Amino acid sequence: MGLSAGIVGLPNVGKSTIFNALSSGKAQSANYPFCTIEPNMGVVAVPDARLHRIAAKRPTEKIIPAVLEVVDIAGLVRGASQGEGLGNQFLGHIREVDAILHVVRCFEDEDVVHVEGGVDPIRDIETIEVELILADMDAITKREARIAKRNEPGFKQERELLGRVKTLLDQGRWLGNLEWTDEERTLLRPLFLLSMKPVLFLANLHETDIGADNPHLTKVRDYAAGHGAGVVSICGRIEEELTELDATESKEFLAELGLAESGLDALAREAYQLLGLQSYFTAGPKEIRAWTITKGTKAPEAAGVIHTDFEKGFIRAEVYTLEDLEQCGSEAEIKARGLMRLEGKEYVVADGDIMHFRFNV
Numbered sequence: 001m002g003l004s005a006g007i008v009g010l011p012n013v014g015k016s017t018i019f020n021a022l023s024s025g026k027a028q029s030a031n032y033p034f035c036t037i038e039p040n041m042g043v044v045a046v047p048d049a050r051l052h053r054i055a056a057k058r059p060t061e062k063i064i065p066a067v068l069e070v071v072d073i074a075g076l077v078r079g080a081s082q083g084e085g086l087g088n089q090f091l092g093h094i095r096e097v098d099a100i101l102h103v104v105r106c107f108e109d110e111d112v113v114h115v116e117g118g119v120d121p122i123r124d125i126e127t128i129e130v131e132l133i134l135a136d137m138d139a140i141t142k143r144e145a146r147i148a149k150r151n152e153p154g155f156k157q158e159r160e161l162l163g164r165v166k167t168l169l170d171q172g173r174w175l176g177n178l179e180w181t182d183e184e185r186t187l188l189r190p191l192f193l194l195s196m197k198p199v200l201f202l203a204n205l206h207e208t209d210i211g212a213d214n215p216h217l218t219k220v221r222d223y224a225a226g227h228g229a230g231v232v233s234i235c236g237r238i239e240e241e242l243t244e245l246d247a248t249e250s251k252e253f254l255a256e257l258g259l260a261e262s263g264l265d266a267l268a269r270e271a272y273q274l275l276g277l278q279s280y281f282t283a284g285p286k287e288i289r290a291w292t293i294t295k296g297t298k299a300p301e302a303a304g305v306i307h308t309d310f311e312k313g314f315i316r317a318e319v320y321t322l323e324d325l326e327q328c329g330s331e332a333e334i335k336a337r338g339l340m341r342l343e344g345k346e347y348v349v350a351d352g353d354i355m356h357f358r359f360n361v
Contacts, residue, residue: 003046003066003067003098003271003275003277003292004068004069004096004098004099005200006070006071006073006099006101007070007071007101007202008100009102009104009202010124012105013103013104013124014103014105014107014204014236016072017236018204018236019042019072020240020243021239021242021264023042023070040072040073041071041072043067043069045066045068046066046068046279047265047268047269048065048279050322051288051290054283054288055288057326058283058284058285058331059285060283060285060287061285061287062287062288064289066272066277066292068272070101071094073094094194098198099199099275100194100200101271102125102128104125104201105119105121105204106119106121106203106209106217106220107204108206109206121203121223125223132194132195133172133194133195136169136175136191136193136194139192139193140165140166140169141166143191144163147159157187161184161187161188165188169195175195176198176228198229198275199230200230200267200271201223201231201232203217203220203231203232204234205217205235207235207237207238210235210259211257211258217233230270230273230274232263232267232270234267238257238262238263239263242254242264250262276295277293278349278351279292279352280293280349280351280355281322281352281353281355296348297348298345298346298347299314299343299344299345299347299355302317302355303357303359313360313361314345316342316343316357317344317355317356317358318340318343318356318357318358319341319347319353319355320340320341320353
């Protein structure tokens with residue numbers, strides 16, 4: 001399962017600095033594989049110390065973490081929904097991602113002019129949200145026009161739903177914060193509505209504000225708390241400096257700043273949580289790997305993340321935990337002690353399960 005997020009923000013809020021740090025390939029505090037897929041896309045590892053704990057007991061050639069794909073969404077300015085800037089291109093990209101990473105300026109700097117004339121994070125957030133809502137209104141209006149004269153079963157229900165959604169958007173409501181039935185979500189899914197996507201705010205701080213009281217950050221946190229969104233505080237300039245350091249130097253630099261992890265590590269981890277995702281692991285001499293699934297996924301679907309044949313021909317899963325491995329010291333000893341569980345098609349995979357699938361196709 002690919003996890004993707006679009007990074008958005010007004011000009012001069014630090015979005016480009018953060019994205020450039022992310023896509024440099026050197027920003028990881030651990031030695032994880034990284035690549036830049038396209039000029040506007042990067043991949044950042046989701047930090048997970050359990051991978052290295054598994055490797056301590058099961059030596060392997062490589063460790064492959066779960067990853068977050070981040071797409072740099074260019075051209076968002078006031079009026080983007082009407083095609084201002086690179087509006088149409090921007091909207092096409094953002095419709096395809098799972099979540100929105102919204103960079104908000106929370107620092108004062110006379111040398112960095114704000115496009116709106118002054119620093120006001122809530123105004124900035126609302127400017128972007130208005131553009132996304134207007135784009136959703138346009139998408140719904142076009143859909144209404146296409147089905148206006150359709151009389152087949154289901155279209156009346158869809159028209160009623162679209163009318164209700166337009167009223168909510170007209171009130172400035174963010175659709176992702178509202179309750180929807182499974183049937184309603186199914187009807188709305190083909191529209192790829194932007195305001196249905198979960199949001200993680202990236203509060204961009206000045207390096208002198210790390211760990212200090214920042215009224216702009218407080219406003220963003222209060223806003224997020226009332227809108228079902230998450231917040232990660234990050235300093236674009238610090239992340240930029242980290243790109244020039246190796247793993248050991250990065251750890252030392254972060255320790256000097258009193259930080260346990262980089263902002264990009266926090267970003268990846270929080271985005272993973274925001275989308276209700278978890279990892280299970282496969283472990284062998286060639287690789288130890290984290291696989292991304294949604295919480296509540298059953299064993300056959302989890303197997304299908306590796307390969308569709310695993311799901312089609314699923315027989316059973318052999319499952320043990322990291323705690324089992326650390327107590328027993330090896331997979332052979334886990335089996336010898338009777339701790340290797342055999343799970344069937346109804347087994348709901350737990351976060352951190354170490355699994356081996358038996359299948360037949």
